[in-house]
Every structure is written in C-alpha cells, then in structure tokens.
Amino acid sequence: MSELPPPTLATAAVPIEPLTGMLVVDHVSKFFGSVVAVSDVTFAIDEGVTALLGPNGAGKSTLFRMLCGLTPPSRGAVSVLGADPRNDREVRGRISLVPQQDALFDHLSASDFLELAARGHGVVDHAGAAARALHVVDLADVGAKPVGQFSKGMRQRVKVAAALVNDPEVLILDEPLTGLDPVQRRHMIALFHRLGDEGRCVVVSSHVLDEVARIGSRVLVIAQGRLIARGDYRDLRELMDDRAHRIRVGCSDPRRLAAALVERGVAAGVSVDGHQVMVDTLDADAFGRSIADLAVELGVRLTEVHPLDDDLESVFRYLVEGR
C-alpha cells in the first residue's frame, strides 16, 4: 500500500449556512491546561444513529461530556435541541447519557436505580417506566438485586436502561457495548437501531467496529481532537480513491483470471498465491461489474470474491493511520 498521506476530506470546507439539527457543535474546542483535548470541531446531527469513532485519547469522551453539558467547551458552542444543556434545566430532561465509567449506586437495587432516574426526569408513571426499561434490557428477573452484585455486562445494561426511562430525544452512549457478550451486544444494537428509527438522535461511540457497522453507516471520525471524517463510511471509502481496493479472489485457474483482469484494465495490481488472486483495483465499480463476466467467459469457476479493506475497520485504520 503506498504511504500516501491520508486524504483531506470534505470537512475542511467550513459550511457557510448556519448549522441546523437536533445536536449542533459549532467550532468547539476544549483545553485542559496545555493539553488540547478537542480542537475546532464543527458538526450537526439529526435523528437516527451516528457512530463516533476515534482512537483512544482522541477526545471522544470529552466531546460526549460537552454534549451533555458535564463540562463547558473552552471555545465555540454546543446546542442540543436548541438549548445549552449546561444551563437549560428543561432540556436536560430530554437528553440521556450512558457514561463510560462503570460507577453506579451499588447499594440500590436495579429497579430502585431506574426509579430514581425516572423520578429525576419527572416521569409520571415512574414505576412503570422503570419496569419497562428493565424489561427492554432483559434484566426484569434481577430487578430486586443490588447493582453492586451485578457483573460488568449487567451493570452496563442497567446504565442503558436508566438512559431510556425518560423517553429521551437525544441519547449519548459512551462505549455502551463494553463487557457485553456477542448475544447481548446483538440485542443492544437492535435496540439502538430501533431508537434511531423512532426519530431519536442516537450518538454511539465504540471500538467494536464490525458491530457498530451493523447499527448504522453514518460515522464521525475524530483523531487527536480533530474531526477528520464525516458521512457514510462506504462513501468515505470511495472518497479514498488514491488508496486501491484490495480484493481476494479464489478461483479454479487464478493465473488466467489474473492475466485477463490486468488485460481488461480493471486491476491496478495482481498477485497470485496458490488458488487465490490478490487484486488491487482503483475502480471497485468496474471490477464488480466485470469479474463475473470474465470468469464465465474464461470458463473459470469463481469460488470466492472477498473485499479485504472496505469495511468500517479498514476505513477507520486508513483515516487514523499515522495520526
């Protein structure tokens, strides 16, 4: 892979028209003493699920805390549903946060904890809301047990339940999947998906990228405090046109297929290894349309066509490489 500098993307152009959306971050920076945690980030998010990605220490948690008003931006402004969460009491009832740290009131039972959250939001039927929330994260049967005795996965689900009791319009989830096993993760992702479809603005940060990809394709990528990419990760991959797509093709006669691909001008580079051909192509569309024709034409049986680097994890790695 050529060591080209990562592409500078559309975000460089500062949007002129005023930002609108349920959640607006306008030229926000945050400094802790001399450390720049977040530097001049601007974006707006509307309903649906948006994944916030970035290496550890990129400023994700700091940005999340600013979105909920837990800490003020050093520069710029954050507005959630049109208000500043730090000073506007009313909007704090329409936002929910699942914090990253694993701290809970250990002496409270799960249902007490959720009821506390519901009452804190002024939910009329707080007992009902608490019970429903427990059911959604399937902890209904351990509702009476003190949270202190819960496993890491169960504590995580209690935190998510607490963020649901007030039927929030904006949901901010800081690494909600940690400590969950695959089945629990699948349930949680289906839940986020449903919340997004209901018109809520759901922002999720996570490192388990292939799971995040299932939630939604819209991503914001942050590295070293800066917003370096925004949009659907597949579009982002297409935008990286200077970086060849690598595809592994298994077939009965790799040598002939490889030659034909190069001859047809669809592959920038091929390398044959046993029954497989590693194809590097700058035009994924052309390749996709012609690989089947070629195989049929040459009478070669295609056993596998597998793109190696257009999943979210590869997009993340290319964007964040060297930063």
Next chain:
Amino acid sequence: MSVVDRPAARRPVAPTAAVALAYGVVLRQLLGRGRIIGLSALALIAPVSGWALGSADASLDDAVNLVAGIGLGLVLPVVALVFAGASIGDLREDKTLVYLWLRPIDRWPVVVGAALAAVTIAAPITIVPVVVAALLTGAGNGIVAGTLVATIVGLVGYVGVFTLFGVWLKRFIVWGLAYILIWEGFIAQAGAGVARVALRKYTRSILVDRTGADLDLADFPLAVGVIVPVVVAVVALAVASWRLGSQDVD
C-alpha cells in the same frame, strides 16, 4: 414490547420532589456500616466523660468546659464533617454525581437534599450523646437545655459548611480536619477577631448564655450565637449550589 412504545409522560420536577430524591439516595449512601459504628464509638467519649465528671460531682464550670471541649469541639464537628463532607463528596469521588446532575432539576435541591441526609444521620450521633453527657455531669442549671440548643445550631452550621467542602474540595476530609483541629483548635483561640470566623465560638456562646458559667471565647449574646451559624449554613449551601452548577462533573 419496548419502553419506547408508550412515551413516558413527564411533568416538571417540583423542587420539594427533587430535594426528596437527593435526600433518599444520599441517605442510603451514607448508611455505610463501618462509618456509623466508628463514629458512634467516638461519640461515646462524651457521655462517658460526662458520667465520670458527674460521679465526681464537679463544678458547673468543669461540666461546661467538658461539654464544650469534647462535645462541641470534637464530637460534633468531626461527625458532621464525615457525613456532610461525604454527602456530595462521595458521589463526586465515586463518579455517580452525574445521575443527579444530568436531570431537569435545579442544583440547590440536590445540595439541600444531601445536607438534610447528612443531618439526619449525624443528629443521633451528635445531639444525643452530647446532651446525655451534659445530663450526666449533673451540673443542672440549664446546662442540658443550653447543650441541646448549642448542638442543634452547631450541627446545622457545621453540616452547611462541610457540605460545601464536599462539593468544592476533592480531599474534603483532610481540609475539614485542618479546619477543626488547626483553625478552630488553635488559631481561633488566639483572638476575638479571628474567633468570629469559627463556629465553635458561637456554640460556646449559646452554652455560656444558658448556664452563666464563665468560658473563654464565648462572649456573644444568645441571639448572635443562634442566628449566625444558621446564616452561615444557608450561605454555604447557596455557594455549594452555585459551585455544583459551574464545575465539571466526571
């Protein structure tokens, strides 16, 4: 069946409800067994020494000195510090404050609720033993009534101040002890002017006013002795509420 099928109808949270919420959580948080047993043992010193003094039929001045020294000077402030400081301090240290902060409620009900929880737990471990100590000294002459008023007013004052310590300072225990042992213990003894800024002077003044005994550093009239600590508490809680709203929350 998802929680989101039936949107939860919500109404603005009444301040009193918010106070009750914070009160409930903080009260259960402070009910740690170790802490209560430890401080109850400490508070035992007061009645025991009162009883010891009583059986040696000591003078009124000795009794008032004992009550003011051990009761108002040691047991009351230390117990108030541990509970009032921890009321919000523990939540900050455990990083659970966000579950009371990120809510559509004002800051002052959270502070007031927490302070009330601290008073609820501290009262039986301070007022009861100190008043019993005064009773056991057998010095009569209004010492019991004086002690009762002094400890109640003192508790309010100390809880107010130390709740503010818990909100503002990370190591509130160390700073609280410094205030009790060094500021009230030494510096305030130095001069009347300086003493004005020490709660101990006011509680002692109440005790002296009711008993007529002579005690150094206790020359304020009853009205001042009662009103100032209460005002101090209110101001401290107001500052704490402002501070809670303006500082970072983990």
Next chain:
Amino acid sequence: MQFPGTRALDQLDVVVPSGVTGLVGANGAGKTTLISLTLGLLQPTSGSIRVLGRDPGRDGPELRALIGYGPERNVFPDDLRAYDYVRHLAEVKGLPRDEARSRASDSLYLVGLGEERFRALGTMSTGQRQRVKLAQAIAADPRLIVLDEPTDGLDPVQRDEMLSIIVQVNRSFGIDVVLSSHVLEEVERVCDQVVALSEGTLVAQGTLDELAGSAGGVELELVDIPDRPHSVAEVQRRLVGAGATVRRNGTVLSAGGLTDDELLDLAARAVADSGARLRRLGRHRRSLDDIFAEPVAAAPGQLGDEPPREPPYRSPVGAGGDS
C-alpha cells in the same frame, strides 16, 4: 464447580492443547470460574483438573509461579512505574532480584514499551496499560499465560498490535496462551483452537476449521447500481429459475439446495447475465457468531469423540519454536 446457589461449571470435560486457545462464552458462562480453577484459586466441587501436569489444588503456589495471568479489570497502582510493577511481580513469582530486573526490561521491550517503561502507570493510555499487563504475564518466563479479555478497551489499531504480540508470544517464545474474549472475529483470526462455554457446559471445542467449517450453501452480496435498478432481483430470479433456493436480505442473497460448486457457477452466470455489480461471493461459512447465536447442544464431530488426549506437555528443553 458450585458456588452457593449457582452451578458455575457443570460436568465440564475439556482438554486445552498447546498453542493459542480462545475461551469464548456468554457472560456468566463460567469462563472466569474455569480460569480461577486453572490458577488453583478455587477448588472443584467434583471431578479433577490438571494444569501443566500438576494438580492446582495441591501445588497451587508452585503452579501459579509458572502461569502468567492478565486479569480482566484495568485497575493499576497509578504512581508505580511500569518497570517496578513488572519487576516486583516477577520477584513475587520467585525470580531472584537481578533476574527479575533484567527480565522486566526485556518483557516491556518485547511488548513495544521499551521507551516508556519508566513512566508511571497512571500516565499511560489504556492500550499501553494492557501491554504492561501482558509484559507482567510473560516476565517470569511462564509455561502458560491466561489473559482475560486482553483487548478490552483498545481501539482497532491498538487491538491489532496487541493480538500480533500475543501470537508472537506463542509462536516465537513458545509460551502457550489461553485468552478469553467477547470479540469473536479476534478469536477467529488469532486462535488455533477454541473452547466455547455456555451456562457452565462445554458447547463446542476444536480447531477453528472444525468449528467454523463450511456449512453448505453460497452467499453473494451485490451492490445497487443506478443504471440497472433491478439487478439484484434479476439475479435472484435467475438463480431460482436454475433450481436454487434463495433467501434475500437487502442486497445479500443466500443460495442453497444444490452442491456448492453448482451454486458457485450458477451465481457467476446469473451475475454476469444480469450485468449486476458483485461485491462479495463465497461459500457460506459458519462463524463463531453462528455458534453463539444458537448454541448447538452437541454438533456431531465437535465434542471430542475420541477420549480426551493428554495435552502434549511442551518440555522446556525439547520443543523450541516449531512455528
């Protein structure tokens, strides 16, 4: 293995051969209990366990000197230097002072923390601290290291680095590894064999090929292309016409009913004739995810049919690196 009231492990028969073994299972499936039994921290209520040819119950201390352990929790003494942390724990495992000193530095170099080894743990990132945990596990020259979710909290780039180090620990240092993880893709990529637990019972055990072998049927993923709006439907129609049974999920078609080879040829021809754009084609492989989604009671050929083999004890002298 019984805790008061809960049966953590239930008649578990498992043999862990040398190499990198993945321990997977839902939260509460008994992974941590199994690890505690291996370290001799818990005694089995019934049955027996042998680790490295020794009985953990009887000679626990001697065994724990030979096993490196990386706990799940990411909690560290913040003001202790990484070097002192590793050196001290190596000494506690019985190494003399100067040996512990040199091996502490070596191990920290081996995990890529050579320059940072004198920094206090509190100043290190999650990624660096996970590597310190690994360095501590290998410092006392263990025969086996047990890592409980070693990549928890790491971003994808850090996770790659950690996994490559773990594999090197086995391939070039000759130390066997048991690692538990919730990220199944990781386990598939790194582990030689897998032990899958569910509710304290063994669900599946074996090499990855045995577990995740092909399961019949072919899967192809197309891409919607504006110039041929119905290409996906057309490909599906052609496949059904040729006698295959097809399930569609968005742009992904799962074809079955015929032999794999026939299906592959049909698919290539259908895509070519419809002029569709192919993104992915391949035999339908059962992944660990599938095992997890519906834990199969005892899939034929997975539970050790042959009597449990005595683990080939890798004598320290003989084996050497045979990667």
Next chain:
Amino acid sequence: MSGRGDAQIAERGFQRYEGRRSGVAGAVRSVAWESIRSTIGLGRPARYKIFPVIAVVIAYLPAIVFIGIAVLIPGDILEPEEVADYASYYGFIILAIVLFSALVAPEVLVSDRRNGMLAMYLSTPLHRGTYLAAKAIAVASTLGLVTLGPPLLLLVGYTVEGEGPDGIANWLLVLLRIMLAGVAISAPLAALSMAASSLTDRRAFAAIGIVLLILASPILAGALVEGAELSPNWRLLDVSTMPFELVFRIFAQPGNFPELATLPVVLVNVGWVAGGLAVVWWRYSRLVIAR
C-alpha cells in the same frame, strides 16, 4: 496476521529461566519489602516522603539529644537517672509512633484493594494467608523503625560514651529488653491499625479511626478509673497506654500504673494483637476479589 503494529521483537528473543524459584517464602519477602519501600516513600514522588521523614525525625531527635548530653557533660557530674533510661524514652516519641501507625497500615493494606494489586498478588504463589503475613511483617517492621531504632541508637550512643550498661551480660540483657519492648509496642499497634485498614476502603477513614482509637482510649480508661472510681483493671482497656506499660514491666520498672499486675498487662496486649489479626482475617477471607 496482518497486524503491523509498532511492536519490535528484540533480536535476542526470549530467554527461558531455568534457575530456582524462591517459592512462597520469596514471595512473602518481596511483598513485605515492596510495602516497606512504598510506605517510607522510596522510589515514589517526594510528597510521599514527607510524613515518614517527619515521624523518623521526631522519633530519633530525643535520642540524639540525650547522647549529646552524655557526650558534652562529663559522666561524674551527671547522675545516671537524669539521663532518660530506655523504658521512659518512649514517652518522648509517642507522637511519632501514633503518626506512623496511622500512616503505615492504611497505605500498606487499603491501596492494594483499590488499585488491583490484591487481585494480582492472589494470582501469584501467594494466597490470602501468606499475603496478609507479608503485610503484617511490613507493618510491624516499619513501625519498628520508630519503636526499635531510637532506643537502639540510645544504647549504642551510651555505650560509646562509656555510659552504657557495664559488662557484656548486662549489655545483652538491655539489648534483649529493647528488642522485647519494640515488639511489645509494634505488635498491638500493627494489629489494630491493620484491623482498622481492613474495615474501610477509604485510607483517610482508616487513618482517622486509628488516631481516634489511640487518643480516645486513654480518655475512656481515665474516665472509668478516676471518674467513676471503678477498679483499676478497667485501665487495661486503654489500648494506647498498655503497650508502653508493658515496656516498663520488661525493664523491671513499676511503670505508671503499678497497681496493675504484669500478667494482665501482658495478656491484654496479646489480646489486642489477636483481636486485631482476627478482624483482618475475618474481613479478608470474606472479601470477594473482582478479577
């Protein structure tokens, strides 16, 4: 394996260690030594050295002063009893001993539970029993620094000045008594401070608990015996005076409370040690260690 991390493998590869491993004994020794090091602030930022240094200065200063007196003023003018004898020496350094016992055990026990070290130790050849033994050794020997060191310095100083006990037999007897005295003070304080440190997870509370226990018990005992004129045996409850009383008895001196027979004084001290260690064992055996 596509991961191309920045992990370089040092060419030397990985050496195997075939040498002897020192087993549980070595583990206990290294944990005890590491705890002592961290308590007196070795290998740690300067701010951790403040309290230990203060305590040591307070403890050794009087000894140095007494030796100075013995040096400057020729023997004949000075009557022996004016020079503080070993038993009453402790009266001068009570503050240092209290400060140290409030500092050592919380540092040595509480921090391990909060920073994950306990979970790590239990995955080594140590188990809860051997771990606690190592910690007990660390606490007692650190306390020994201020309970054993100063009188030994005194003994050496006096001997050099010719003021020391005459005759080897006497010298060894005094040495033995100093050793016993050191144990008589360190053991109960170590056990009780460890008990307090196992009851709470906040270091500050453990420290306060220890200080209050040491300050409060003389007041309590005093009140009971003088105030209420109960039998002097109630004095035995005074956890901070009894060890020093035992020291007097070790030096065959009547001590401050001659009315108490020596046996009860010994028994009560042994009782405090046993009680403290029992509390520690009860708490640690029920502790659920989060892996």
